[in-house]
Amino acid sequence: MPHLLPPAGPRRTLALAQFGNSVGDGAYYVTSALYFTHVVGLAPTRIGLGLTLAWAVGSVAGVPLGRIADRRGPRGTAVLLALATGAAVASFLVVRGFLPFLAAACLYATAQSGLAAARQALLAGLVAKEDRTGALAHLQSTLNAGLAVGAGLGGLALSAGTTSAYLAVFAVDALSFLLCALVLLRLPAVAPVSALPGARLEVLRDRPYAVVTLLNTVLLLRMPLLSIGLPLWIAGRTDAPEWLVSALFILNTTAVMLFQVRTAGSVTGLGTAARAIRRSGLLMLLTCAAFALSGGTPRWVAVTALVGGSVLLVAGEMLQSAGSWQIGFDLAPAGRIGEYQGFFGAGVTVARTLGPLLLTALLMGMGTAGWLLLGGLFLAASWAMGRVSRWAGERRREPAGVPAPGGAAARAA
The missing domain is CATH 1.20.1250.20 (MFS general substrate transporter like domains)
Structure with a gap:
C-alpha cells in the first residue's frame, strides 16, 4: 500500500x-x-x-x-x-x-x-x-x-x-x-504570469472545457448522494437502522483515506483518466441498483444492500476523482491553471447546491425507478466524458511564451 x-x-x-x-x-x-x-x-x-x-x-x-x-x-x-x-x-x-x-x-x-x-x-x-x-x-x-x-x-x-x-x-x-x-x-x-494573450477570462470562451465541467458536475452528484440522498432514503424507505448512516459515512471517509492514492496510481494522462471515469460510471450504476434493492425489503437484506452499495460507491468515487483531476489539469492551458481550476471547481458548488433538490425528487419521489434513472445518468455522463475530453484535448491551444507550470522556470525561491 x-x-x-x-x-x-x-x-x-x-x-x-x-x-x-x-x-x-x-x-x-x-x-x-x-x-x-x-x-x-x-x-x-x-x-x-x-x-x-x-x-x-x-x-x-x-x-x-x-x-x-x-x-x-x-x-x-x-x-x-x-x-x-x-x-x-x-x-x-x-x-x-x-x-x-x-x-x-x-x-x-x-x-x-x-x-x-x-x-x-x-x-x-x-x-x-x-x-x-x-x-x-x-x-x-x-x-x-x-x-x-x-x-x-x-x-x-x-x-x-x-x-x-x-x-x-x-x-x-x-x-x-x-x-x-x-x-x-x-x-x-x-x-x-505577467501577461497572457487572448481574452481576460479565456475559460468563459472555452466551450470544450465548459462541456467537460458540466459532465463533471453531473458526476459530482455522488457528493450529496452520500450526505443527503442516502440518509433520507434509509430513514424513509428502508427498515435499516438510522445509525447506519454514520457507519456508512465512516466507511467512505476511511476507504478514501486508505486507498485513494493507490487508485490514482493508474491515471497518468487523458486516456487513462477517461477509462477510470468510464469504470466509475459502471460502478455508480451498480451502486444505485444496490441501493434500490434496499427499499421495502427485510432489515438484513436492506443492510446488506446498503453496505454493498456503499463499497461500490466509494470505489466509483475514487476512480471518478482521479480521472477528473487529471482531465481538469491536462486541459487547462499553462499560465491559466488558477482561472481554469476556479471554473472547474464550480462544479462542486453546483452539485452541492442543486443536487439535494434533484436527488430528493428522484429518490423520494420515484423510488426504485429514481435510483435506476440516477444510475443511468451517471453511466451516460461518464461515457460522454471520454469523448468530450478527447475533443477538448484536440482543440487545446497553449499560450505562446508561457512557461509550463511545475518546471524550474515557474518557480521563484
Whole structure:
C-alpha cells in the first residue's frame, strides 16, 4: 500500500495545510446547522436560503479569483484567501441576524472557492505535471483524515449541546485557516504570469472545457448522494437502522483515506483518466441498483444492500476523482491553471447546491425507478466524458511564451 504521507517537500507541506483546515471544516460541517438555529437564531429555511445564495456567489467568484492567483502569484493569493476564510468563520461568532449571516456566508463561500483555485494553481507550480494526480490523491486522503478528526470534535460539541461548545468549534475552525495560511507561507513562491494573450477570462470562451465541467458536475452528484440522498432514503424507505448512516459515512471517509492514492496510481494522462471515469460510471450504476434493492425489503437484506452499495460507491468515487483531476489539469492551458481550476471547481458548488433538490425528487419521489434513472445518468455522463475530453484535448491551444507550470522556470525561491 502506498504511504499515506506524500514525499517530503512541497507536496507534504500542501498536505499539512490541507489537514489543518479540514479538521476545522469537519467540526463545522457537523455542527453548523444547529449552531445557526440554536445560537444565531435563524429559521432553517433562512439558513438554506442564505447558504444557497452564498455558494452561488462563491461559484461565480472562483474564476476571477483563480485568475488573480495566476497573475499575482498563487502562494500569496492562497495565503490571503485562507486568512479571509478564517475571518469569515470568526465573524459567525458574533452575527445574530439574517443579513449579517448572509454577508458572512458570502465572504466564506467566496474565499473558500478562491482558495481552492489558488491552491490548485500553487500545486501546479510546485509539482511536475506527471505527479499532480498522485499529489491530489494524497491531498484527498489528508482531507478525509482531517474531516474525520474534526467530525469527532464536532460530535463532542453536539454532546455538550451548549452555546460555549458551539462557539469553541467555530473558533477552532477559524484558527485552522490561520494555521493553513502559516503553513502555506513555508512553500516556495511560484512566479506569477505577467501577461497572457487572448481574452481576460479565456475559460468563459472555452466551450470544450465548459462541456467537460458540466459532465463533471453531473458526476459530482455522488457528493450529496452520500450526505443527503442516502440518509433520507434509509430513514424513509428502508427498515435499516438510522445509525447506519454514520457507519456508512465512516466507511467512505476511511476507504478514501486508505486507498485513494493507490487508485490514482493508474491515471497518468487523458486516456487513462477517461477509462477510470468510464469504470466509475459502471460502478455508480451498480451502486444505485444496490441501493434500490434496499427499499421495502427485510432489515438484513436492506443492510446488506446498503453496505454493498456503499463499497461500490466509494470505489466509483475514487476512480471518478482521479480521472477528473487529471482531465481538469491536462486541459487547462499553462499560465491559466488558477482561472481554469476556479471554473472547474464550480462544479462542486453546483452539485452541492442543486443536487439535494434533484436527488430528493428522484429518490423520494420515484423510488426504485429514481435510483435506476440516477444510475443511468451517471453511466451516460461518464461515457460522454471520454469523448468530450478527447475533443477538448484536440482543440487545446497553449499560450505562446508561457512557461509550463511545475518546471524550474515557474518557480521563484
